[in-house]
Each structure stands twice: as C-alpha cells, then as structure tokens.
Amino acid sequence: MELAKAYEPKDAQQKWLAFWDAKGYFHADPAKGGEAYTIVIPPPNVTGALHMGHALNNTLQDVLIRWRRMQGRNTLWMPGTDHAGIATQAVVERLVMQTEKKTRHDLGREAMVQKIWDWKDKYEARILGQLKQIGASCDWQRTRFTLDDTCARAVRETFFRMFRDGYIYRGKRLVNWDTQLQTSVADDETYTETTKGGFWTFKYPVIGEHDIHIQFSTTRPETMLGDTALCVHPDDERYKTLVGQYALQPHTGRQIPIIADGQLADPELGTGCVKVTPAHDPNDYACWQRHPEIGIINMMNPDGTIAPGFGEYSGLDRAKAREAVVAKMEELGLFVDKQDRDIPLPYSDRSKTPIEPFLSDQWFVKMGDMDSASGPRERAGVDGNNQGANAPRSPGLAQIAMDAVTSGKVKFFPERYAKTYLDWLAEKRDWCISRQLWWGHRIPVWSKTFTDAAAISDFLNTSGKKFILGEGAEFQTQTDTNTLHVCLLADDDRKATLEGWGFTQSEDVLDTWFSSALWPHSTLGWPEQTPELKRYYPTSTLVTSRDIITLWVARMVLTGLYNVGDIPFHHVYITPKIMDGFGEGMSKSKGNGADPLDIIDLYGADAMRYGVVSLATETQDARMPISNICPHCGVANPQKKEHQSGRTKKMNCSGCKKAFRPSGPWLDEDPELPTAKAASDRFEPGRNFANKLWNATRFILMNLNGYTPAAIDPKAFTTEDRWIVSRLATTAKAVTAALEVYKFADVSKLIYEFAWSEFCDWYIEMSKARRSDPACQRVLVGVLDGILRLVHPVMPFVAESLWEALGEVAPERGFPTPKKAEEAVCIAAWPTYPDELIDTSTESAIARMQEMIRGVRELRNRYSLDKAPLTLAVKCSDAVAKQLTPLAPFITQLGMLTAFECGPTVTKPKQAGSIVTGDFEAYIPLAGLIDPAAEAKRIEKQIADIRKQLDGMAKKLGDEKYVKNAPPEVVAETREKVAELEKQVEVLTGNLADLT
C-alpha cells in the first residue's frame, strides 16, 4: 500500500471505527481471562451535546482503557447517559413553552414526560455518536441510562433498603419556591436581578418593659407574620440587657425571644438588630438550626398567599399582605421609616417570577452516625416498623465513606482532592433526595394522613393491614402530621391494594444524583449477583471533574459500601478544567465553549485527543482561546470578551465582513445565519505530530526493499542503532510510569519528543546514509513498531493506519526478537524492553556528535556559507576519537562536510571557525570565506559569556560556607565545570589570536 503524502484523518476515523466495531474488540467478556480493569463513564447529561470538557474527560478514560487493554487486562469501559432530572426537564419545558406556548401543567404529567423521553432519545444518540467520533472504546453493547430498567431496579432496591433500615426519613427543608409554577427550583435555575424595593425600619415592644422598644430593619415586612425571634450580636453593648427577654410580634400577638447570634446579626449594619423568620429566609433558617428553641412558623401557601391562621392577612397575596402589614405597624405607631432601595432579588429562571424561600416536606437520607438511642426516625419524628437485627448501628453513611479514603482504599489523584471530599462529608449533612419534578425515578412511597396516632395504630393492627402487605412493604409513621408512609419494593398488586385503602403515591421524583450514585454497581446488574458484578466490581479508576467530588464521588462511595459492601473504585483521577481564553470556565450561558466535533472536523480526532492529553497536567487548569472560523471565507475570528456578556448570536467576520453565528452548543438550527466552527491553535501540535508520524512511516516504507526480520544483537549494533533502541526502551518505560500515576501531559510529551526530536530528526536522517543496510531496516521497523504501540492510546486512528501499512511490508518485527505483529495495534501488546538495551554511554556519544553538528550548522548560518564545501578537524582525546570515528559518515552527511578527521594530534588550521566544548575542539578552515573581524567578535562574546559563568562559580567556591555545606558531589561538579570552562577560555583566546 502506498501512503498518501499527508495524513487524512477523516478517512482513517471512518475506517477504523467500523473496523473496531466489526471486530468487537471493546466488548468485555467476564468469562475471559486477564486481571480486570474497569472504568464506568461519568454518564453525560442528556440535556445537550458534549463540550470540550467531556472530550477531555472521555479521551483520558480512553487512553487508560486502551493502554490497559494492550497490557492484556480484561477491560470494561461501561458507557451510558444520565437523565439529569431538573436540567433536562427545564430544557424541554422551555422548548415546549417556545414552540407550543404551553406549561407542563397544560400538558399534564404523562404527555410532558413523553416529550422528555423524545428529547432524551435524540440527545442520547447525539452524545453516543460524539463519543464514538472521539474514538472512545466503550463496550457499546452495555450502554446504560440512569432511567432504564436495570438502573431503576437498583434505585428501587436501594431506596427500599434505606427506608427499611431507617436511613431515609421525612423532614423539612427550605427550598427555592416558584409560586407560579408551584415547584421548587434548584439554585442554578435561579438568577438574581436588582429590583426597586424598600428598606423598612420598625420597632417591637419589649414585654414587661414599659415603653422600651427594639428596632430592626427589613426588606420584606410581610414575613413579620412568621417572625419567631429578634436577634442581636452577642458583643453588642446596646442590647446586652435585652437578650433573654421577649418582644411582642404585634400582628399575631406572639411573644418572641430576643436572642444573640454572632453569625446572623451584624452590629455595624442598621440598628444591629434583625428579625428572624426561619421558614422564609435561608440565613434565618440557619439561625433556627443553631437555636431550635425559637421555633419555626410557615406563613405562606404554596401559591404565595398568606396561610390560614393569620387572621385578616390570611388569603392575601404576598404583595397585598406587605401593604397590610406595614399599614398595621403605622397604625400602632411602630413604624419608624422607609427608604427606597435597590434590592438584589432571586428570580425563577423558568417563570421569571420572584423566588420565595419556602419550607417544605422532603425525603432525606441520613448521613450522620447512627446509634440505638437516636436513629434518624426519632430525629425526624417518625416511627419505623423495623426494630430488628437489620437496624443500623454507627458509624453512619458519611463516616464509612470518609473511612474509605482515610484508610487509603480509595485514592485521589491529585491527592489534594481528598480534602474536598473529606471536608464535605465531615459536615454529615443529610441528603435531600426528593424533587418536585416529573422527570426521574418516582419515589416509591404511598402515604395516607390519619386523624391521630391512635387511628394509625388502629389501622395497622386492628385490621391487620400490615400483614396483608407482607414482605416487600415497609412502614414509617410521620408523627407531626399523623401520616403513614409505606414503601413498596416493586409496583405489584400491593400498589392497587394500598391505593384502594386511600393511599396515594408521592408525586415527587428522586434527586438525579440518587441514581447516578449507584452507577458503578447498578450498571453491572446489582442487586443481581451477575457475572459482570463479580468480575468488574470494584471498578479500577474513576475519571471525573472536581466540581462533583461531593455530589457524585462521595455518594458513589457510600452507596457502594452500603449496597455491595465494597468501594466502587480504587482510584479517582480528577481532570483539569478547560477554560476559555480569559481564564473563565466554559459554559452554555456564556457561549464560550467549543464542540469537540468542530475540533475533530478541523484538526482530526487524533489531534483533538493529543491536544487534550497534553494539557492534562498535574495542577493547571487549561486555557483554550477559541476562534470562530467564518463559514463564508474561512478566516479565524478570535472570540472576544464582549462576545460573552450573554450569548452572542451574531458576529461579523473580520475578513469578509459577512455575518455568521458563532460556534457553540446551540440547541436549535438557525435558519438565518450559517454557524461558524470552533477552532483553537492548541490542537495544531497534535495535527502536525500525526502528520509527522505518517510521513516518517512513509519514508521507512519506501526504504524497506529486501527487509528480513531477525533477532538483534545489541553487541553487534552500530552506535546509532544502540542509541535509538536505548532511547526507545527508556521512553517506553517512562511512558508506562507516567500512565500509572495519571501524568497524561508527560505521556504525550515523552512520545512526541522521542518520535520527533530523536527518531525523526536524528535517527531517520542518519539512516539515509545506510539505506540498504538490513540491520538499519530492522531498527527502523522495530522502533516504528514501538512508537505506534506507545502512541496508540493517545492517537489510535493514525496509529492503526500506520500499523496496517507497516504490517504489509514487515509483519514480523520488534526487539530483541521479532514477532508476528497483531492484526490491529489496539489489541497489540504494550511495549516493554529488556533493561540491557538501555545504554547511557552511547547516549552521551550521540549527544556529543549532535553538539558538534549543531556547531557546524551554526557557523554555516552565521556566515551564510550555505552549501559551501567545508572540512572539519577535531582535536580530542583518543577515547573521544574512538567514539566519533564510527560516526564519521553521519558527521560529514549531516554537517555537509567534504572531510572529517579527529584525534589528539590534529592541528588547528589558520583562520578557522571553532566549536569548543569540554570534550573537543572542532575547527573549520574558513580562510577567505569569512570576515575575521566578525568571527573575532563572536569568539569574544563567547569568552565573555564563559567568564560570566566562571565568575559566578568562582564566587561560590570562594565562599567557604558553600564548600562546607553543599554536598561534596555538587562542589566537585562545580570544580570540574570551572576547569572545563577555563580550558575553553584558553582555547578560545588562542583561536582569537590565530584569526588574524
């Protein structure tokens, strides 16, 4: 096969994707041998297409999987996607609103959920397609989805067990409430807008103190109805005597305590006193958690009107209530003043109405330690029906997850991220798992409210209802509302039975992280004891981003330990983050991201992969300045900061001036403007490298006439052969070591430098002097074989193409004994070489030769000698001469010399250009070719440079503290260097004199 002049990534990608798929290389068989190596993909959200962060993350996983597969491990890379609860529902709701002008309530639950499933099908296909284009070698047959039947089974089982064991309980929580849509919304579904509002100051009378009032200010007077305390700073002298007394809440007649709390009250701000409304303000809620004795009162209905029980205010809309409450204070003479003020107010992204902090009933998973005296049921005022042997004991879920990391069973790379994980878990905050959404796993709990506790007990016992349900049904009583909750393990006959008794299923669904928390074992079939679960669990490495260490990583560890009894993975590798050109994270709202498919289209998948691998360094976040390639004329338009204030939908090309839409993960096809592709020059090195490998192979293949495989004998090797094989062996070792500790950037750099700067720049050039030498052919082929293996995990497409081409001419190859090459590099053995091939003295001989040749080239360049015939005479020791002599053909070839001699007796020619090092003095007679004055100037500068170095070292050696304290070998090294440099100065001074 003849190789084209340049690498064509598109052809290769298409070809090898089909080939790998047809061969089934990526399908994991638990029955086959080999130590298991497993990665579960962090399932991408089906909200939209993948961005560069995903490309980075998945490329790194693929590098690991491909490397381990080559090592002979039984590899499984489990793919799949996440339903991403609120994010996906919100996207589809917005779409429905745009296209049909309907809310989800207009559509109804069933129709809405169906629309989301349609969306999911579309984007799942797109995401999986993107992953394949990247080259991800997942076991596609096993693709899972967090809402599919397999995952649903695991979710149901987990919920049931946690409910039974008392980890799941009903509790209160302050949520962001959208009063129009009557749902809670996540923090990232809100935005803040500055709104004209007021800043009122009022006073409450202090009980029992005649005519003493206490003043406070608020921006939300209507919430005074729900006040349960006033709060001052503990160090505030003004209020010292009032703390512990009570004030009168005038609208309700309640007596509320005056408390001291250093976190809530700021003595510098306003009067230094604030009202506390725990049910309607997050800060006040936190204060209540510190002072639970003050109580918590909900004063609002879900629709934003005032709740029953507040007299004349009940039923009023929150705005009307505000007026009424203020009017009453004025009437009572308790109003002090009002200032107009701009208030930052949270709004719901979906209804564009103001958010209310709202207290609601939610399901929680208890994270703290358990003990027999105060299990989670007691804390929540809930009685469970399980008091048996399965009742949990301390430590709790958070603790066992922490222990997994502190004990070293789960290891973070880089290590410092363990702190993020441990700090968060140490708070042991209970996990709110219910969401008021339709898209997700519906909570498998049926509830019924009774008149009192006796009615519940009567219901359960007198009529024996509990026993009718039998196993697979668990009970909890919520005492504060007299509600009986029943959890069913499966939607079987009992569901109808319960509903017949008047129970209704919760409308809520589970937090999306509940199902993704199970991902490492649910995808393997748990709770069934499948062969996959036995073979591939615990998984080996999790590759994920740092912002979900708490939300996801920690929860996988605790559910893994709780469900399976073992950690979900041994290593957690945290990836760098890709930033835009201004150091800010890429996000959809900013529109500063890039579609990996654009990058693949412009540079090729190998280049994209090489690019992201090489920016995966230990600590750095990587900036990636993006340009938009004009769809009209192809000019690159750098993305500017102003394009990021809101999404820029239209740009004008700096070249042709025509309008286009910038690149980005647009959800809609834009009928008006063509869309630009994203480009970034960070992918050029990878593209160039792929092409370099391609052409190096092309050259080798052109020179393999009469190739015969044979075992190599390093003793019979020429210097250059021993050198390149030594370098290959060293490189293979270093690459393996870097992969083992997830130093991805080192991996790409090591391969690049070896292949380009050593193999191509030197060995291949040297090989041109011995084209038909069979030994040289074997070395060329063997080194190329090694490079292709090493490069394959990073750049699989180009590696596979070249492997195929090489296989046609040299199917048997390699060191030290040639072997028949595997049919594809992706299943070839990972290269390892005997240590005996590593030869450092040969490496230094070549380094000396390189130094000499560079010197010759510099002289040529400096004096514009171009191709003038030159000769080289090198004065050096016998030992050095012995090393240089066999390299003479290369020295003359690479230096374009007509003659070369070396040895101790060589004499220095007159008017010569010189290259002086510690090991040799090389001379090129240049009489008549150069300006002696210019050469003299050059030498003078060299002498000055060396003198400067010498001065520094002399100063050091003159300092007795240095001589005394520095390690002897460092001092000796300095002395040697001084001697060497002094000799150079001496020689150069002589040369200078000889010039004229």
Added chain:
RNA sequence: GGACGCUUAGCUCAGCGGUAGAGCACUCCCUUUACACGGGAGGGGUCACAGGUUCGAACCCUGUAGCGUCCA
C-alpha cells in the same frame, strides 16, 4: 465569608532546592527525492510583589495583590 488552585518568553504551558525549558508566534536561511501540518539556525524571561529559611530559592515558609473554581 471558607477551601483549593493559579500568577515563569508575545500566547498556551512544563519545570517544583544547585543560576531557566517546550509548542505556537517572531527573525534569518533552505522548493535537500518522508513531511512547508517540513528542515536548519537565531532572538526573546530581574520566574506577580514583599519578607524569611538555606552555602544556594522559580521551586520551601509567611504575608500582600490580582485572577479562577467550588462551597457557604
């Protein structure tokens, strides 16, 4: 407000105790039969700032400033 990270050549980044490196960009030379997505050579940095530890600091410690991310 807390935690973590970053600040090194024009740009993007390595280096993490023994007096600075790469890729791109730049300058000069080269259409040499693998590659111009190339070859050869060169210029360019008081390693954010201020203290400290050390014989010696880009690298360790403390503080300051700016930037970023996550959590409140």
